[in-house]
Amino acid sequence: MLQFDHEKPRDVVAFGRATVDLYADDFGPMEEIGTFSKFVGGSPANTAVAMANLGLKTGYIGKVSDDGLGRFVIRYFQSKGIDVSHIAFAEPGVRSGLTIGEFLAPRQSNYYVYRNDCADLHISCAQLDEAYIASHKMLLISGTSLSHSPAREAVFLAMELARRNNTKIALDLDYREGTWDSIEEASIYYTLACEKADMILGTREEFDVMEHCYMPDSHDNNVSAQRLLKAGVSIVSIKKGKKGSDVYTADGQVYEGSTYPAKIENTFGAGDSYSGAFNYCMIHGIPIPEALKYAAASSSITISGKSCSEAMPNLAQVEEYMNTHQYGAID
Helix, strand or coil: CCCCCCCCCEEEEEECCCEEEEEEEEECCHHHCCCEEEEEECHHHHHHHHHHHCCCCEEEEEEECCCHHHHHHHHHHHHCCCEEEEEEECCCCCCCCEEEEEEEECCEEEEEEECCCCHHHHCCHHHCCHHHHHCEEEEEEEHHHHCCCCHHHHHHHHHHHHHCCCCEEEEECCCCHHHCCCHHHHHHHHHHHHCCCCEEEEEHHHHHHHCCCCCCCCCCHHHHHHHHHHCCCCEEEEECHHHCEEEEECCCCEEEECCCCCCCCCCCCHHHHHHHHHHHHHHCCCCHHHHHHHHHHHHHHHCCCCCCHHHCCCHHHHHHHHHHCCCCCCC
């Protein structure tokens, strides 16, 4: 388990992309859909909402466009109790990222991502406030912010500021193929950032990207985890979708997480919901086997909705789901 400084006044500050999702209101291919609903999106944004819903005192370091979409993100965060004092507006002409989702049928969906020089990649070192980072128990970093400068350099500075102030660092790999110039670049920068983190979260596919330059033929969860644990990481969580997750710890323990049955509408936010609940449990000292149940229940609730951020449950909903559904049951 991670040892958090509980004298700090705030729980977790998320860093990275806060964008907008437009999701189709009806089933069908994109060319036939006439109306869409607007939501806040982006992995760290979704995770921040999930953590705030669960009761964590949550802040955000980001950059959004100085327009209606950027203000929409900020106002939504404020409605969730997320501190927005360290979200800046980008320069004129720089836009927030946009994701458009289509639902072809239940359990069948696609998304289109627009991230050309988007606002969150303009987070800069000058924007960072050491005292603000130091006031939180955890810093959650989105790996997407490593894809381009100046956000890339800001990630490494934020991690250094966290390390010297005993703020634990969680890195969600959050790989988005179209954001990076090459898989080799992603592999190198993911590895450099992982070596500075206390906890790593990602899917098997994301770990494969990280290992592309170093262990391209591995694809083995235990090998991946041991490599990071030897580098000083305390917890490695590898998400496996409907097959659950594997968690490895620095003291040699291995935990296999399962899932709860779910009515699946949209799987886009499942991993973010998992991360939010898992982070909640780590900060509150909940043992990992129980934390995996919280994470699985949160994910199951989220994928029963048609959005990411809006479908994130609160603590009462998660615990009720745990009490009324069978953990490990096959859906």
